[in-house]
Amino acid sequence: MRKKRKSISYAKWGYIFIVPFFLCYFIFSLIPLVDTIRYSFFEYYRSGIKEIGPTFIGMQNYTSLLQSDMLKYGANTLILWVIGFIPQILIALLLAVWFTDVRLKIRGQQFFKVVIYLPNLIMASAFAMLFFTIFSTNGPVNSILMSAGIITERIDFMGSVFGTRSLIGFMNFLMWFGNTTIMLMAAIMGISIDVFEAAEIDGCSGFKRFFYIILPLIRPILAYTLITAIIGGLQMFDVPQILTNGQGSPDRTSMTLIMFLNSHLKSKNYGMAGALSVYLFIVSGILCFFVYKMTNDDDPDGSKRAAKKRAKEERRRRK
Amino acid sequence: MKKKVVSVLLIASMCIGALAGCGGAPKSEGGTDGAEEGKVINIYSWNDEFRERLEAVYQEVEKTSADGTVTTLKDGTEIHWIINPNQDGVYQQKLDEALLKQADASADDKVDIFLSETDYVNKYTDAEADVAMPLKDIGIDPDKDMADQYDFTRTTASDMNGVQRGSTWQCCPGLLVYRRDIAMDVFGTDDPAVIGEKVKDWDVMKTTAEELKAKGYYTFASYADTFRLYGNSIEDSWVKQGETTLKVDQKIIDWVKNSKEWLDAGYLDKTVKGQWNDDWNKSMGSASKVFAFLFPAWGIDFTLKPNWDGAEGAWAVTNPPQEYNWGGSYVHACTGTDNPEHVKDIILAVTANKDNLLKISKEYSDFTNTTSGMQEAAKDNSYASAFLNGQNAFEYFAPVAENIKIAPLSAYDQGCVELIQNAFSDYLQGKVDYEKAKTNFETAIKERYPDISEVQWPE
Numbered sequence: 001m002r003k004k005r006k007s008i009s010y011a012k013w014g015y016i017f018i019v020p021f022f023l024c025y026f027i028f029s030l031i032p033l034v035d036t037i038r039y040s041f042f043e044y045y046r047s048g049i050k051e052i053g054p055t056f057i058g059m060q061n062y063t064s065l066l067q068s069d070m071l072k073y074g075a076n077t078l079i080l081w082v083i084g085f086i087p088q089i090l091i092a093l094l095l096a097v098w099f100t101d102v103r104l105k106i107r108g109q110q111f112f113k114v115v116i117y118l119p120n121l122i123m124a125s126a127f128a129m130l131f132f133t134i135f136s137t138n139g140p141v142n143s144i145l146m147s148a149g150i151i152t153e154r155i156d157f158m159g160s161v162f163g164t165r166s167l168i169g170f171m172n173f174l175m176w177f178g179n180t181t182i183m184l185m186a187a188i189m190g191i192s193i194d195v196f197e198a199a200e201i202d203g204c205s206g207f208k209r210f211f212y213i214i215l216p217l218i219r220p221i222l223a224y225t226l227i228t229a230i231i232g233g234l235q236m237f238d239v240p241q242i243l244t245n246g247q248g249s250p251d252r253t254s255m256t257l258i259m260f261l262n263s264h265l266k267s268k269n270y271g272m273a274g275a276l277s278v279y280l281f282i283v284s285g286i287l288c289f290f291v292y293k294m295t296n297d298d299d300p301d302g303s304k305r306a307a308k309k310r311a312k313e314e315r316r317r318r319k
Numbered sequence: 320m321k322k323k324v325v326s327v328l329l330i331a332s333m334c335i336g337a338l339a340g341c342g343g344a345p346k347s348e349g350g351t352d353g354a355e356e357g358k359v360i361n362i363y364s365w366n367d368e369f370r371e372r373l374e375a376v377y378q379e380v381e382k383t384s385a386d387g388t389v390t391t392l393k394d395g396t397e398i399h400w401i402i403n404p405n406q407d408g409v410y411q412q413k414l415d416e417a418l419l420k421q422a423d424a425s426a427d428d429k430v431d432i433f434l435s436e437t438d439y440v441n442k443y444t445d446a447e448a449d450v451a452m453p454l455k456d457i458g459i460d461p462d463k464d465m466a467d468q469y470d471f472t473r474t475t476a477s478d479m480n481g482v483q484r485g486s487t488w489q490c491c492p493g494l495l496v497y498r499r500d501i502a503m504d505v506f507g508t509d510d511p512a513v514i515g516e517k518v519k520d521w522d523v524m525k526t527t528a529e530e531l532k533a534k535g536y537y538t539f540a541s542y543a544d545t546f547r548l549y550g551n552s553i554e555d556s557w558v559k560q561g562e563t564t565l566k567v568d569q570k571i572i573d574w575v576k577n578s579k580e581w582l583d584a585g586y587l588d589k590t591v592k593g594q595w596n597d598d599w600n601k602s603m604g605s606a607s608k609v610f611a612f613l614f615p616a617w618g619i620d621f622t623l624k625p626n627w628d629g630a631e632g633a634w635a636v637t638n639p640p641q642e643y644n645w646g647g648s649y650v651h652a653c654t655g656t657d658n659p660e661h662v663k664d665i666i667l668a669v670t671a672n673k674d675n676l677l678k679i680s681k682e683y684s685d686f687t688n689t690t691s692g693m694q695e696a697a698k699d700n701s702y703a704s705a706f707l708n709g710q711n712a713f714e715y716f717a718p719v720a721e722n723i724k725i726a727p728l729s730a731y732d733q734g735c736v737e738l739i740q741n742a743f744s745d746y747l748q749g750k751v752d753y754e755k756a757k758t759n760f761e762t763a764i765k766e767r768y769p770d771i772s773e774v775q776w777p778e
Contacts, residue, residue: 045769048442048730049415049450052770069762137590138598154590159748245596246407247741250750252759263766266408272769 040274045267053271061275069252070260070276076248077256080165080240081233084172089225092177096184097210102193116178124175128242131171132158161253164244168254171239176232180225187221188214220294227291231284237262357426357657360398360665363414363433365405369648369669372488373398375682376675377668396661411439418450421655431656432665435485437647438736440475441728444484444651451484451651457663461486464671467689471725476649479560485649486670488679490688491615492719493547493643494636496623499708501610502635505534511710515637518611521577524640528586531610540602540609541591542578542747543740547645548613549574550736556727557735563772565731565764567739572777575743582747593744605629615645616686616716624706632708636715644723686716693717734767 040061044053095116099109106112119127134140135157142154157163191214199209215222237258240248246263248255257280264273362369367387374380374390383390390398403413417430424430433451435443443451454461461483465473469490476485495518499509506517517527528538539545553568581587588609591598602609603626614623623634650670652662668675676687680696684704687693696702696713703711729735742760745751751759761774 046415047768047770048445049418049448051419133597136597137592138601156590156748159592159750249741250745250748251755252762260766263763267767267769269769 036274039270042271044271045269073260083169088173088177092180095181100188119174124238125242128239187218223294359427360431365410426657430653438733442730444478446478453482457659471723485651487649488670491646493615495639497611511637537588537609538586543594548641548643553726556729558729558731566775569777600626636712642722738763
């Protein structure tokens, strides 16, 4: 009787409760993932309504991708990401510091937090559509500038490489700086208030406070933000797709990798699209590895090296 | 014990919840009773146009549900409308999925009728693909039942061997639609006959364009406006049956050259880049300086009218500088349909019955597909349109329709037409040079159609 009692384990309920997730994951994520990789070695597309393939062709999809403009689109993606990310992180840091500074006593903080987060709630495609309309050659922005006498001839924003890229960067900035601000605020608020007080008593200036206290202490979150932003940037799709009507115009200079992938999917070219996805998967995988390493650090300083160093010192001292 | 029951229920509901979110919508109900004709007719289309036409003229229609997805016929058969937007190829994607599953689908899920547009009709009428049934196989004799249709519409809906595999209620001859007030200002008259003389061919048109420019007007909005006149009169199809080489026709290069010349000369509005965008729509408004558009009947009704913000009667139509055809929706009986009788009945009623077609012309000012009917309409002033200030457009449409020679089609047309315009847009706007535009087109077309191995340009 007693023995039976002992063997009661509630752990199984835990397993049962997570089964639905694993089932879903297996059916809707893992199998397609494996299939994608499998098809990347095949010639497999649709011509009209006739299916061609699948015929095994080995690495041919991979090599022909390398010979295509893929790297150029990769560079486009990187450029578009950088021009959005730099202002995003700078403004987000500034706002996060301001909002968490108890001495500034900013009024209506909640209101501002909501406002800066709002652009993120709009669907990216709707946002791009809106920008497309207001920055079109005959759109309101041009009209306002004309009637204000700032310009004499209408600016063709989306006709130039600079214009299109800046618009995409600007949109990405607008959409994501609120999110980043809130993330960084959480990190800053995690710093003990005692540290700031002590620094203040020692006569620490605002700049010093930022560079010597805040920045080092929020490093893990900062790194996390950076990596997730890079992964997000790699997947940049809807904004440039809608803004340039899927063409990456002018001259395919704002064509991103996922837009490239999308144009393969449009022709149901599963083989080529699979190979491109695998490339993206590898790059994302490497980035994820970094973020995993960083977030798994238990050292408050955020770096593994510091932790190791300390452990070594500890050992030495014990000797 | 009670706890156990509760937790089992909880788990069950979680599983169902999790799976239901991912699964597809439940399939339509109603079993087959083993009779010859099925109870459900599935029609694939990209908008409500065909449904409206069918409701207007098909005698058997009893009622349509409020959301427009189910039409019930008098004998109890239900028509299920499966509508997917044309944009970005969504419609074709969904249709293709359904067609690939056609053989295994249960009777009520089979596609019975589907529609296609001129740009991609060839993909579905292909004899080898065999998804659109030859009309003869469902008991329609095209030579007898459709003798009154315009020849080119019948050719368009036929496969390589000349077997007709579809039919249409409309025929889309294009015209030149122009602003009466601008004509008055520049030429001192808005008489369609006089204006018609001024735009009768491209050479005369250029002189007219110069006159318009002198008064500060643009002849057309965008270089894309003239594309159909060149593109739909190519000598040979983009890709010949069984080949993988894409041949760009000389006419397309002519379009590029002329467009460049016209754009640089200031006859076209530089700020309007292509069609179907905001700038283009605005150029149909009253504040615009654009004199004319090249449109078939549907263009006037669906595109120009909603964008015009001035008084009614400000536009008029006249002959285009070159005869052309733009668009057209084809109705196909799908191979494997379980309702051959109904399908035959519907196709005949909507596309081959002269009275029905004239009714469509009157109600929707659509140019319909009967030669004799349209000749009558051209002479009958009850077909006049208030939007065109009482002008009877059919008078101008009918002769154009009779002269149309449809360009040879290929399954690659839609991609070619879209991508060549995109690639050369950059060139026309001076962003890239001519050679670069050519390479960009080659890259894009091979991306869209992986089986195209080579692109040949005319000398």
